[in-house]
Amino acid sequence: xxxxxxxxxxxxxxxxxxxxxxxxxxxxxxxxxxxxxxxxxxxxxxxxxxxxxxxxxxxxxxxxxxxxxxxxxxxxxxxxxxxxxxxxxxxxxxxxxxxxxxxxxxxxxxxx
Numbered sequence: 601x602x603x604x605x606x607x608x609x610x611x612x613x614x615x616x617x618x619x620x621x622x623x624x625x626x627x628x629x630x631x632x633x634x635x636x637x638x639x640x641x642x643x644x645x646x647x648x649x650x651x652x653x654x655x656x657x658x659x660x661x662x663x664x665x666x667x668x669x670x671x672x673x674x675x676x677x678x679x680x681x682x683x684x685x686x687x688x689x690x691x692x693x694x695x696x697x698x699x700x701x702x703x704x705x706x707x708x709x710x711x712x
Contacts, residue, residue: 601696601712602670606661607635608681608689613659619680620663623672627712629662638686656687664696664712 608616613630620628634655665673674691682688701711 601664601699601708602667603662603664603694603696604670604673604677605692605694606677606681606689607633607658607691608661608677609683609687610657610659612681612683613661615680616661616677619676620673623669623676625663625665625669625673625676627663631660631662633658633660637690658689664699666709666712 606616610632617628635658636654636656661677663673670693674693677691698708699711700707704711
């Protein structure tokens with residue numbers, strides 16, 4: 601099993617969710633986060649004064665999936681989230697050793 605964490609632009613969330621649903625990913629967790637990478641924020645003007653916005657709003661999607669869905673999930677996220685502009689985001693893939701469904705006690709593949 602693998603855990604995929606994708607940091608994307610907020611307005612791409614619905615497209616990514618639909619793309620994952622189409623390939624059979626049934627559950628995901630979404631968190632509103634803030635951060636910056638190479639784009640290092642941007643400057644805005646408010647009431648005549650310039651200020652720097654260091655942390656930009658992003659959305660983090662987390663899914664735990666069987667190994668056979670990893671490549672298709674990554675492809676779906678990339679295609680749905682890409683705008684071609686700086687700040688499109690990143691995808692992180694890590695191994696998951698164990699999963700337990702609290703309600704039933706099911707473990708690992710049965711729990712996801």
